[in-house]
Amino acid sequence: MRRSRRRGGSGDSLTRVSDFSAARQILIASNRGPVSFSRGDDGHLSVRRGGGGMVSGLSVVASRADLLWVCAALSDADRAAARLAPGGMLGLDGTSGGSDVQMLDIPAATFHRAYNTVANSVLWFVHHMLYDTPNHPQFGLAFRRDWEAYREYNQAFASAIATSRAADGKIRALIQDYHLALAPRMLAGRSPGTLIAHFSHTPWAPVDYFRLLPDDIAAEVLDGILGADHAGFLSRRWADAFIDCCEHVLGARVDRDARTVTHRGHVTGVGVHPLGVDAAELTRRGAEPDVEARMARLREQVGDRKLIVRVDRTELSKNIVRGLAAYRELLLRYPQWRGKVTMLALAYPSRHDLPEYREYAASVQRLASAIDDEFGSPDWDPILLRANDDYPRSLAGYRLADVLLVNPIRDGMNLVAKEGPILSDGRCALVLSREAGAADELGCEAILVNPFDVAGTAAALHEALTMPQDERARRCRSLAAIAGAHAPADWFADQLAALDAGPGGAG
């Protein structure tokens, strides 16, 4: 879900970031940056703030600290803007010639192979365990060419960081996510004095699944991240899985107590840094008139029925089809809910250039229609499925939800599970997949489900719908309090502290 955020809140940790940044300059490297461009019908480039949970989180920090953000041009418009700006340098607001953002003009074909084919169709699939294994993946000669592009893409980032204006001084480079698994090692080779962190926003695959990758490539990915001084994860589970892979796939020496991995004579600390929500900012945004307008419209459609809400990108890992199937089983097994409940399913477009995703979006549509045909009446639409991007509508959904359903197959964190309770004002019960990183923190007050267990998810929805008002309110308050911890600025400061403390020192 794309969104824009204003900045605010969390003054203390931002001070900490500023303190740190006085000592060493900070570089962030991520595929998607804080701005993107589009070209209008008149050929003019217009700028907008970048989307996605990670970008939103980092943008808060970027606005306060003296840092340089290195990102890729994602589109032809981005590439045009990057070429117009000297050295690809932009301001945080997208102005050419600024000093906040360096947008890398990576050739479109290289970018496509690195981003769509390797990062999103292979590494993402491995870490989320999404493959139809009898048929996919097939790592043939074509994949070797794609891997070469992934290397070039990573090398472009490593070069940009190593030759940045700050590289003559001491810098800390915070390299983000599975797109950039090789960059830490490449950077360490070129710029030995740099403190390097890598952060994985995804889950990490268990050993038996990680081994799907060709052996040399599996080793290259692990070795790439181990070029960093600190490797961060959103959940203890993912950090442990990474350490398992380092030991059993790479043969590195690991210390599970100190959480360090020693490889090629270098020690990498492994840290757990959960990411939360800036509650003050979200609450402020959720009270704006565009959200109120969507609430009014939604109240009209739902009436006095109970409202189950889900908000996801239409991503294979988000498990929208089984969520709809569970709703169907709710209506079958607990017929008292027929006509008394509505599901609002906000399923935003995602990765439509991958055929699996187009097919999945079609499956979502089909099942929603089938449920509508099976149970709907002139007075009642059991499902409101909406596929067009509308951030204020998502916030309106959070505010009105009686039940928030978040049931991913596997998810690094999942911020929807945290945003919902913050906005719902004591009204919302959370049904949450235990396979989301967020379950570590929210599991005590959520109703946890096995995402493959459709019957179990239906039972959890029934339990959530029938939860007494006082228990619901108590749990929701507690969920909101937990969700507001580790706001982006704190999360970022936490990583910097761990990086500065060195392996085994923090995190």
Next chain:
Amino acid sequence: MRRSRRRGGSGDSLTRVSDFSAARQILIASNRGPVSFSRGDDGHLSVRRGGGGMVSGLSVVASRADLLWVCAALSDADRAAARLAPGGMLGLDGTSGGSDVQMLDIPAATFHRAYNTVANSVLWFVHHMLYDTPNHPQFGLAFRRDWEAYREYNQAFASAIATSRAADGKIRALIQDYHLALAPRMLAGRSPGTLIAHFSHTPWAPVDYFRLLPDDIAAEVLDGILGADHAGFLSRRWADAFIDCCEHVLGARVDRDARTVTHRGHVTGVGVHPLGVDAAELTRRGAEPDVEARMARLREQVGDRKLIVRVDRTELSKNIVRGLAAYRELLLRYPQWRGKVTMLALAYPSRHDLPEYREYAASVQRLASAIDDEFGSPDWDPILLRANDDYPRSLAGYRLADVLLVNPIRDGMNLVAKEGPILSDGRCALVLSREAGAADELGCEAILVNPFDVAGTAAALHEALTMPQDERARRCRSLAAIAGAHAPADWFADQLAALDAGPGGAG
């Protein structure tokens, strides 16, 4: 692949079995028994020896020891035969009223749900990691009904064992495979004096994949096997994965050094018992005239080209499509082999009542045709794909193979990898998936491959084809020697010894 075997060889260990059987009677329980029936056009029931590697192995033992083999009627003809025999009792040759085999007349609908839906479409898929996870499995209400059938099916076995003629004395019950995961616990409850072993002929899923199962069912499967005194596996890897699941899914107390699991006050020993081939018997069978005839025919087709052979059921886990894709990449990347090599792909029918299997068989056909179209010439058929059952042809393939390709995604053991070198007479190089249990033993002399790495498999085929004759002969002899260890009778005696020694005592 179905086959019949004669008995012979391994006299020592059979003596050991007889010794054991003097102390306590032995009961084997498995889905498929040593005999099956078919009904001719005239309505008459005719008998044949059962097929499959496990059945062949156990049949050798059954013929020598005083034991009772409890199995399910698999077809309408089997059910008719079971009903005609008093108590379903048959001789090992299928004669009614014998005392060797008890064939259970489980209702067809119950059998179908337990066997096709639960055992083969769920437990098999979980242990072999075969799911297309974004879409399957969906454990809804229908699955709960199927699971009830699986319980009934297991209960039928437990009841038959508990009330068998031997149950008044002390017996040892050896319960086989994923079809019968619940029977050990059910039997332990009914028949406390019985020594119970369970043996898994499949891999065991890693924790993160085993957790796909609904929580209560995952726990029931583990608890079911832990009703046994001894749980056996074909490879250390599968035994370790089982122990991991007992600890992390069930919360049982495990001792990895002693290889025991303590649950509900009962200690289960976990053992590794690899299964090998009766080399003398296989060699004898491989020299019979029907095999020689197929060899002559094959020599005509192949001429003086190098011959790559694969022999599998058309099973999703066997990875036939990627094997063909690797052969295609061999011809692309090493064009010197065009016209100089033939692949004989024996892909026998399997589970055609499951739609995924029919689709998979079609994919195999399509890719083989595509390769034939791309590379074939009037003088050269690059692939000979054969889908009709023909055991002597398989043996002829083993005898003539220059390279044997065994590349399963995941496999409990894989006996093809062991049979081939025994019959090949020093001629054959083995390209073997490291994800097969057989890689534990054969890995030192085989060329190991990552089964998902098509380019790597193509390179391994090239390496195998170009291996010098003396190295090939040395390795093949060594492979044959290893493959002949743990012949079925030894394998069985080993399990009995571990069962009698008690937890931590052996295995």
